[in-house]
Amino acid sequence: MHPESVRTGERVPHGGETNRDVLDFSANTNPSTPGGVEEAYEVALERSRRYPDDDYPDYRAAAAEFVGCEPERVIPTPGGLAAIRLAMEITLEPGDDALVLSPSFGEYAREVRLQGASPRFVPHDEILATEGSVLEDCALAVICTPNNPTGEAADPETLAAFAARCSEAGTTLLVDEAFLGFTDLPSAAGLDDDCVIVARSLTKLFGLPGLRAGFAVASGDRRDALETARRAWSLGTPAARVGAHCLRRDEFVRETRERVANERDRLHTALERRFDVAPSDAPFLLVDVGDRDVDDVIVSAREDGVAVRDATTFRGLDSHVRVAVKDRESNDRLLAALGVLEADGSEGDGTAEAADDETHE
Known part of the structure; x- marks a missing residue:
């Protein structure tokens, strides 16, 4: 920062x-939570007497299955916002510009500014059509699907085409899928494009906002940078074990x-x-x-x-x-x-x- x-x-x-x-x-x-959460938390609390396994193999496996990617591409984070910050920390430098849809989640612009960069606002219903020099001038583009607060989800084919243009421009694409689990649309993790970083939150879909569990998904150098930059023991044992339990409740x-x-x-x-x-x-x-x-x-x-x-x-x-x-x-x-x-x-x-x-x- x-x-x-x-x-x-x-x-x-x-x-x-x-x-x-x-x-x-x-x-x-979600006003409801999956069955078995209390039991999973009770076991996790007892196991919290030791540090968690910093590799989080079970959590990564559950998250990977949920979004359709390989476990090694999953980066555990304490909530979706932590994944967003981590993505911006490895991407933005002071003086950079970031393409941000508007209106949308206010933390995007705030996190961009905390890195010393500047948000460049684009209407939420126009951002996926951005191309050319606008993309080339921005180190990062942020998409929220479904967008908060307007509610529309990005068409997967349109998003894939936008990701391809970001890749050509050398622009990192951050896709916030905090609410995508409420739909049956595929995750952008399936694009497996090195320019794409996906941020996911468990706590909205599973009705546990205080648990603070989420993850990022990335490939190539961006995946390696996220893994290096994430905090050690980035998830507490209760968040990791309850999160893995929830992710498997199809x-x-x-x-x-x-x-x-x-x-x-x-x-x-x-x-x-x-x-x-x-x-x-x-x-x-x-x-x-x-x-x-x-x-x-x-x-x-x-x-x-x-x-x-x-x-x-x-x-x-x-x-x-x-x-x-x-x-x-x-x-x-x-x-x-x-x-x-x-x-x-x-x-x-x-x-x-x-x-x-x-x-x-």
């Missing part, structure tokens, strides 16, 4: 509600994907009665509240015991909230808090909306 950039840098806001009495739709994590993953797809469609249809809602492949929806005050929407929902994400903290968004997709009962509570459903599950009559309109006259 660049010392001067660290001294002048700032932290960025995130979702996540610490009050357990509030139903949290601000963080996009039925849980299938059931999660089906539930998220069904509930996302249901939420999208319901929310469109009052708001503009972006199409999504992710376990969340980006909601444009129009001329309603975003703070009022957030406060009103919280008064009903529901936390939604203020999406105006994302670059270029000024009238949006983001809501996670959870189980049916919780989703109905969200719809009621946003005035789409009454507490008994019937459709709202627009009273809340009329009150909002009157307030802003």
Whole structure:
């Protein structure tokens, strides 16, 4: 990291509600966890009396099988964000430029700046068409699929073509697949292109954000650099053993994907009665509240015991909230808090909306 950039840098806001009495739709994590997690953690805790095996053979094998690559290409990290930082540390130097999609996860630009480099923002729906001198001028390009907060996943063929152009330009391509496990789309790890680094997070798909388990996937010199640069004992024993257990729960993953797809469609249809809602492949929806005050929407929902994400903290968004997709009962509570459903599950009559309109006259 660049010392001067660290001294002048700032932290960025995130979702996540610490009050357990509030139903949290601000963080996009699975409300369910795989069976056997408690038992796996109990065994791991006892084994934490010794340092973990720094090679992490079982964790690498489980991660490799999950994304479809060789175990030696997997680099264990304490969460997906740690993989992102590690990728930027081995790629960027002070003065470099990095291509970053917008709006997207705020940590990309922050991590670029912490390396003394500069983010070059490109609209999220245009970045995969970038070519030529723009790519050649950038040491790094960052893709998020599905993108947070807009929700669209990259078409695999379009992404592969973009990776090929990055390779020709000598540009490292970092693909953040934190939410890809909620889809049945293939990982960019399957591209096996030396220019590509994939970052994965386990904790969203498996409902364990506090566990801090993730990994990177790379080939060639970039893989070697990541392996050399990663911290010794980069995963605690509980994270490694529980993570490997979760990665092998195929039925849980299938059931999660089906539930998220069904509930996302249901939420999208319901929310469109009052708001503009972006199409999504992710376990969340980006909601444009129009001329309603975003703070009022957030406060009103919280008064009903529901936390939604203020999406105006994302670059270029000024009238949006983001809501996670959870189980049916919780989703109905969200719809009621946003005035789409009454507490008994019937459709709202627009009273809340009329009150909002009157307030802003």
